Amino acid sequence: EPEVTQTPSHQVTQMGQEVILRCVPISNHLYFYWYRQILGQKVEFLVSFYNNEISEKSEIFDDQFSVERPDGSNFTLKIRSTKLEDSAMYFCASSGGGTGTKEEKLFFGSGTQLSVL
Amino acid sequence: DAKTTQPPSMDCAEGRAANLPCNHSTISGNEYVYWYRQIHSQGPQYIIHGLKNNETNEMASLIITEDRKSSTLILPHATLRDTAVYYCILGYPTGNQFYFGTGTSLTVIP
Numbered sequence: 101e102p103e104v105t106q107t108p109s110h111q112v113t114q115m116g117q118e119v120i121l122r123c124v125p126i127s128n129h130l131y132f133y134w135y136r137q138i139l140g141q142k143v144e145f146l147v148s149f150y151n152n153e154i155s156e157k158s159e160i161f162d163d164q165f166s167v168e169r170p171d172g173s174n175f176t177l178k179i180r181s182t183k184l185e186d187s188a189m190y191f192c193a194s195s196g197g198g199t200g201t202k203e204e205k206l207f208f209g210s211g212t213q214l215s216v217l
Numbered sequence: 218d219a220k221t222t223q224p225p226s227m228d229c230a231e232g233r234a235a236n237l238p239c240n241h242s243t244i245s246g247n248e249y250v251y252w253y254r255q256i257h258s259q260g261p262q263y264i265i266h267g268l269k270n271n272e273t274n275e276m277a278s279l280i281i282t283e284d285r286k287s288s289t290l291i292l293p294h295a296t297l298r299d300t301a302v303y304y305c306i307l308g309y310p311t312g313n314q315f316y317f318g319t320g321t322s323l324t325v326i327p
Contacts, residue, residue: 139258142317142318143255143261191260205251205310206263207263208260211258211259
């Protein structure tokens with residue numbers, strides 16, 4: 101079965117540093133997402149991306165965050181100046197070809213654990 | 218925000234059917250009911266989804282009430298590996314972000 105790939109699996113950074121989390125969505129998918137999960141809490145939506153622009157974002161996704169699809173295969177989440185509270189598991193997801201069929205669903209990657217020290 | 222209500226936790230004996238309920242009384246006409254699960258801190262895993270008819274696949278069955286205000290996920294023969302948090306989510310099949318609630322933590326007991 102096709103899968104969403106995320107790298108790295110763990111990232112440790114110092115507070116104030118920039119980090120980029122990388123994702124390779126499923127190749128024919130058109131919609132891309134980032135979610136995060138703080139330890140012990142629920143999975144939270146951050147942002148959705150379609151046709152090279154943000155289609156929706158949550159209150160969490162402030163000016164410190166940005167997303168990009170730089171080369172048609174990767175989908176990245178950048179945090180400009182990390183804070184302690186950004187420590188979380190970050191999940192990338194993608195979904196299908198926009199056909200609106202019953203078969204469409206979100207496929208999630210295995211996540212990047214970000215630790216801000 | 219999540220528009221579903223699920224019990225916070227359930228237990229099930231290994232080999233028995235696990236029936237996980239979900240209330241979604243404000244579901245709109247074209248919203249699907251999706252079920253995902255999360256094992257430890259792994260990425261959420263798709264299980265099944267449906268609009269109004271009951272659905273079955275190799276993992277589970279989904280029973281949706283006629284008024285669509287509630288549904289039940291059935292794992293027919295639960296195994297220890299089915300221990301996970303199960304999420305019931307409402308969404309549309311095209312380009313729709315999902316909002317996760319707190320889900321049901323299912324523990325399968327030997």
